[in-house]
Ligand SMILES: Cc1cc2nc3c(=O)[nH]c(=O)nc-3n(C[C@H](O)[C@H](O)[C@H](O)COP(=O)(O)OP(=O)(O)OC[C@H]3O[C@@H](n4cnc5c(N)ncnc54)[C@H](O)[C@@H]3O)c2cc1C
């Protein structure tokens with residue numbers, strides 16, 4: 001399992017990395033933790049002549065919380081997300097989700113930037129970022145731009161990021177209300193059979209706003225706007241939850257694969273969403 | 285795409301070598317440096333037999349390019365203990381039958397070493413969660429968990445006695 005040959009680069013600034021990507025052209029790829037990319041390279045499913053390693057770029061690291069705005073550098077590892085107390089206070093759902101990704105060794109090196117830029121529908125962070133309405137910060141040869149997580153995913157492994165753009169950071173407003181990330185997987189280190197991110201805000205005992213996103217149930221993460229609307233304004237009774245579940249089922253599109261037939265995944269998605277709503281509501 | 289000059293610190297000793305960027309750390313350790321403690325079980329980032337400690341993190345060395353490791357400080361099972369001076373974890377794996385064929389053991393112990401640095405007084409559940417990136421096909425895990433809990437108790441007793 002030895003990948004095809006490539007040249008290796010380790011720039012120490014974002015500007016140098018962007019310039020390398022522009023100069024090297026199509027056959028260049030950035031590598032973050034490498035824990036999605038290296039397995040693909042070993043199977044020779046990629047055509048990469050140059051790897052641009054981001055590990056030395058200090059500006060891509062770290063978690064900053066300024067008022068309600070949370071900004072996470074792309075090269076922040078899942079382990080660092082789990083260990084950050086301020087982040088656990090501002091958005092506990094990130095820690096809850098990160099603890100359910102892969103295994104300890106993978107979490108020490110896998111980054112949030114790699115997880116969301118990868119475009120694999122199995123990745124857990126993209127759906128969560130849609131639930132939080134996060135913004136992705138990109139830097140390319142023509143400068144910086146921002147794009148919403150909800151507008152970023154086009155199809156499996158296809159995103160709105162241009163080949164020569166680097167994701168530098170992710171930012172979002174710390175959400176009000178209760179949050180829950182619930183994931184069904186067959187074993188440790190497995191991608192989700194179905195997972196749900198749910199945020200529920202309450203006022204006077206009723207749900208005032210809700211955001212719901214699902215993972216690995218389509219070729220992109222699915223933010224279920226109508227499912228959130230089904231809960232908003234309701235007392236979160238059984239019928240309200242079933243309305244949200246129905247709205248979610250109308251927008252996912254799971255396929256048969258080694259995790260099970262599509263019908264089983266739809267069943268699992270409904271169970272997982274009910275649990276996530278209940279958990280988020282109990283924390284609101 | 286020639287070879288790269290790579291510098292590492294392995295088990296406390298500085299080493300320099302030439303390697304193609306695509307060479308994986310596990311291959312460099314085993315084939316260039318004859319450090320054969322870390323094993324290749326699956327080569328697909330699942331089993332943890334290739335686990336080494338790199339800059340204070342447990343990593344699967346089958347999923348790190350030698351080029352990425354350039355400049356890193358790497359510890360393998362060979363750096364934790366010797367046949368005459370076993371690490372407490374090695375002693376406890378022996379005493380509690382934490383191994384049968386032994387194939388997973390170097391990865392298990394190297395991971396457990398880092399886990400206990402981060403969580404010196406774990407519960408059984410925390411041990412199981414912290415060790416969930418390492419697979420064993422023989423023991424059924426029970427004795428591995430026992431060995432790690434016993435090592436934690438022993439290390440804590442030694443620490444207390446020293447104070
Ligand atoms: C055994 C195993 C189990 C796993 N289980 C899960 C799981 O349950 N859930 C889950 O979500 N993930 C899982 N993963 C994937 C893991 O979380 C990856 O680490 C993560 O998806 C990618 O992060 P990375 O830093 O390793 O990125 P890399 O592998 O380095 O990169 C992934 C892709 O993103 C691109 N990229 C990376 N960073 C940037 C950037 N800053 N800007 C632009 N492009 C960039 C790369 O070019 C590449 O195409 C698993 C991996 C393994 C090996």
Ligand code: FES
Pocket residue numbers: 323324325326327328329330331332333334335344345346347
């Ligand atoms: S050989 Fe590296 S995880 Fe199995």
Ligand code: FES
Pocket residue numbers: 382383384385386387388389419420421422423
């Ligand atoms: S002792 Fe044989 S695989 Fe663990």
